[in-house]
Amino acid sequence: MVTVHDVAALSGVSIATVSRTLRAPHRVSEQTRDRVLAAVHELGYQPNRAASGLRGGRTGVIGLVVPDIENPYFSSLTKGAQASSRERGYGLVVVDTTERADVESAEVQAVRPQIDGIILASSRLPDEQLAQIAATTTCVLVNRDLGPDAPATPTVTIDERVGARAAVGHLHDLGHRRIAYIGGPARSWSQARRSAAIRDAAQAYADIDLIELSGYAPDAEGGRQAADAALVGRPTAVIAYNDLVALGLLARWTELGVRVPDDVSLLGFDNTYVAQLSFPPLTSVGVDLREFGETAVGLLLDRIAGSTTDAADLNHELEPKLVARASTAAPAAGAGE
Amino acid sequence: MVTVHDVAALSGVSIATVSRTLRAPHRVSEQTRDRVLAAVHELGYQPNRAASGLRGGRTGVIGLVVPDIENPYFSSLTKGAQASSRERGYGLVVVDTTERADVESAEVQAVRPQIDGIILASSRLPDEQLAQIAATTTCVLVNRDLGPDAPATPTVTIDERVGARAAVGHLHDLGHRRIAYIGGPARSWSQARRSAAIRDAAQAYADIDLIELSGYAPDAEGGRQAADAALVGRPTAVIAYNDLVALGLLARWTELGVRVPDDVSLLGFDNTYVAQLSFPPLTSVGVDLREFGETAVGLLLDRIAGSTTDAADLNHELEPKLVARASTAAPAAGAGE
DNA sequence: CTGAAAGCGCTAACAC
DNA sequence: GTGTTAGCGCTTTCAG
Numbered sequence: 001m002v003t004v005h006d007v008a009a010l011s012g013v014s015i016a017t018v019s020r021t022l023r024a025p026h027r028v029s030e031q032t033r034d035r036v037l038a039a040v041h042e043l044g045y046q047p048n049r050a051a052s053g054l055r056g057g058r059t060g061v062i063g064l065v066v067p068d069i070e071n072p073y074f075s076s077l078t079k080g081a082q083a084s085s086r087e088r089g090y091g092l093v094v095v096d097t098t099e100r101a102d103v104e105s106a107e108v109q110a111v112r113p114q115i116d117g118i119i120l121a122s123s124r125l126p127d128e129q130l131a132q133i134a135a136t137t138t139c140v141l142v143n144r145d146l147g148p149d150a151p152a153t154p155t156v157t158i159d160e161r162v163g164a165r166a167a168v169g170h171l172h173d174l175g176h177r178r179i180a181y182i183g184g185p186a187r188s189w190s191q192a193r194r195s196a197a198i199r200d201a202a203q204a205y206a207d208i209d210l211i212e213l214s215g216y217a218p219d220a221e222g223g224r225q226a227a228d229a230a231l232v233g234r235p236t237a238v239i240a241y242n243d244l245v246a247l248g249l250l251a252r253w254t255e256l257g258v259r260v261p262d263d264v265s266l267l268g269f270d271n272t273y274v275a276q277l278s279f280p281p282l283t284s285v286g287v288d289l290r291e292f293g294e295t296a297v298g299l300l301l302d303r304i305a306g307s308t309t310d311a312a313d314l315n316h317e318l319e320p321k322l323v324a325r326a327s328t329a330a331p332a333a334g335a336g337e
Numbered sequence: 338m339v340t341v342h343d344v345a346a347l348s349g350v351s352i353a354t355v356s357r358t359l360r361a362p363h364r365v366s367e368q369t370r371d372r373v374l375a376a377v378h379e380l381g382y383q384p385n386r387a388a389s390g391l392r393g394g395r396t397g398v399i400g401l402v403v404p405d406i407e408n409p410y411f412s413s414l415t416k417g418a419q420a421s422s423r424e425r426g427y428g429l430v431v432v433d434t435t436e437r438a439d440v441e442s443a444e445v446q447a448v449r450p451q452i453d454g455i456i457l458a459s460s461r462l463p464d465e466q467l468a469q470i471a472a473t474t475t476c477v478l479v480n481r482d483l484g485p486d487a488p489a490t491p492t493v494t495i496d497e498r499v500g501a502r503a504a505v506g507h508l509h510d511l512g513h514r515r516i517a518y519i520g521g522p523a524r525s526w527s528q529a530r531r532s533a534a535i536r537d538a539a540q541a542y543a544d545i546d547l548i549e550l551s552g553y554a555p556d557a558e559g560g561r562q563a564a565d566a567a568l569v570g571r572p573t574a575v576i577a578y579n580d581l582v583a584l585g586l587l588a589r590w591t592e593l594g595v596r597v598p599d600d601v602s603l604l605g606f607d608n609t610y611v612a613q614l615s616f617p618p619l620t621s622v623g624v625d626l627r628e629f630g631e632t633a634v635g636l637l638l639d640r641i642a643g644s645t646t647d648a649a650d651l652n653h654e655l656e657p658k659l660v661a662r663a664s665t666a667a668p669a670a671g672a673g674e
Numbered sequence: 675c676t677g678a679a680a681g682c683g684c685t686a687a688c689a690c
Numbered sequence: 691g692t693g694t695t696a697g698c699g700c701t702t703t704c705a706g
Contacts, residue, residue, distance in 0.1 A: 001450065003699055014677045019701055029675060048450040050387035050396065051699035054682045059387065069419065070610065075412045082406065082433045086440075091448065094431045096419045103423075111428065113338065113385040113683090220614055247614045254616040273407065274614060277557055277584045279591040340683055351693045356685055366691060388683035391698045450699090 002043045011039035061091040063118040069096040072272040080293025140300040156316045163285045163320035164197035176237040183214030184241035223248020236331035243268035243275045261329035280326035287318045339380045348376035398428040400455040406433040409609040417630025477637040493653045500622045500657035501534035513574040520551025521578035560585020573668035580605035580612045598666035617663035624655045
């Protein structure tokens with residue numbers, strides 16, 4: 001392992017100068033700088049982040065905590081976060097909590113000493129515990145907030161109302177009037193917001209009948225489970241809690257001979273890459289997930305860099321877009337009568 | 338931040354005893370141990386891994402480098418690795434190289450000082466560079482080797498011959514005699530092994546005609562591109578390089594009115610979770626990917642713990658299994674004549 | 675502009 | 691068994 005001492009020896013300066021050359025180049029004469037940099041290059045010197053963090057307080061590493069890295073939603077988000085933290089010279093440690101609050105809590109405690117800040121995505125932690133972490137750590141919340149009376153914590157969320165309006169509007173434009181919504185887990189923060197938004201969006205149209213179901217697992221299996229119930233009210237279009245649920249619905253329907261979009265239109269949420277994998281490809285509403293990850297990292301890093309703790313732009317709400325694909329079309333004439 | 342000093346003060350011992358209580362409990366009297374542990378608990382003390390690594394040489398962190406975390410293959414592998422390293426008390430830092438050798442090289446250099454070892458999955462690095470890393474770092478190679486004359490490096494690979502035999506045998510059992518293989522990128526290490534294995538497996542049957550194509554991108558888009566060419570020789574079954582390619586084939590075929598498995602059977606590789614998302618669900622050949630990740634971590638950690646550098650069991654070759662789903666069936670009577 | 679020196683939190687000799 | 695002490699590699703005063 002090559003250290004500052006090696007570089008110092010080779011370039012004939014003290015270790016302090018080596019450190020300065022790297023951290024504050026303007027405080028070193030140009031010719032020493034060149035000599036040091038040459039030595040750094042020649043030896044392939046790599047500052048030891050652990051040591052530098054120990055002394056300087058900053059570790060150069062941030063954490064990203066997700067419930068399930070296997071979920072395409074979070075893997076795309078992670079990819080964006082990774083790219084953007086690398087670009088800004090930070091390391092990223094990713095933690096998969098396997099959806100468990102206890103694991104999340106333990107892991108956050110464990111990584112805290114070695115990071116400058118943390119991004120908690122779709123945290124499963126109860127409000128008080130989350131508030132406590134937010135109060136003692138530089139952190140950014142993704143897909144989650146703490147209510148108005150909680151300590152000011154930056155959040156990045158999705159504007160569900162915009163998404164719901166896009167979804168419902170798209171279906172209405174196509175001519176759909178009976179629409180079913182297959183909701184996710186009853187206690188989920190996102191499900192609560194999403195279903196409320198869809199209800200509101202539907203109410204804006206006097207002629208839309210909305211059939212609401214909920215409580216399904218937010219994955220393909222949940223979709224399969226919901227496949228029969230979804231069609232009970234004879235909707236001409238179904239909105240699924242997310243793409244995975246939509247894919248489950250689609251698979252089971254195809255098995256049963258129900259055709260999409262001929263018999264029923266199908267629309268997913270989140271716009272994950274799996275929406276493009278099926279046939280027909282899924283119309284889906286969501287933000288660019290990599291960008292989502294990048295935004296969260298940007299917010300956190302700005303905070304760490306210590307710019308203004310401007311309470312004004314603490315909450316970033318991203319606007320989802322609808323990506324129309326073949327799974328939605330006009331209802332068959334005479335359907336849903 | 339709470340340190341050893343705080344714990345020492347609260348429990349009325351020296352910092353050395355605190356450290357000992359945590360690292361070598363048997364070297365401390367039972368009653369002091371209890372006192373220290375109580376203090377640790379009360380203060381919520383978390384050892385600072387950076388500091389401990391700096392002094393002790395071991396950081397308690399390992400690295401996992403993957404080409405693309407968004408790819409279901411690697412996200413499942415990562416999930417397994419994460420679970421197993423957590424279980425053994427190690428932190429895991431995941432690096433996504435975005436398939437670029439230069440990024441991989443730079444990132445490996447950057448994380449090296451802060452980790453005890455590294456897992457390189459499907460490395461894009463040229464042999465010499467990889468050999469150089471392997472020589473200077475405790476590492477484990479996944480889906481890649483260095484040839485027989487290279488420095489001894491532990492490897493976890495998939496036994497492609499077993500997989501190919503399972504795939505071809507399954508199709509032969511169903512009655513298929515004309516089989517097409519849609520290969521991946523020409524220069525890929527896995528593609529080279531996989532196509533050779535399939536060729537060998539097919540040759541074991543005198544009555545099988547194998548049609549080989551290759552050079553397609555290893556994703557759904559590659560599959561869509563290959564959809565027409567795949568059917569040119571009128572095969573009754575098609576084996577795809579991986580599940581993503583299979584899904585691309587399936588989507589495009591469905592679009593064209595070609596039915597799976599009625600018109601043609603389809604079989605994927607890797608057994609990623611996306612194989613269960615389509616309709617029909619994909620028959621696929623592969624190992625349990627989480628287990629794959631766990632195995633790699635286990636190997637690395639055994640190595641770090643410093644057990645025998647037994648050259649004997651350096652190369653772990655996992656046996657893939659075929660998971661039969663609805664995408665494969667007997668060929669239609671009179672097909673492929 | 676540069677060097678000497680103090681210490682970040684921790685572990686591993688080495689004394690007692 | 692337990693405490694004292696010397697650093698790990700680095701940054702950062704403080705002198706010069």
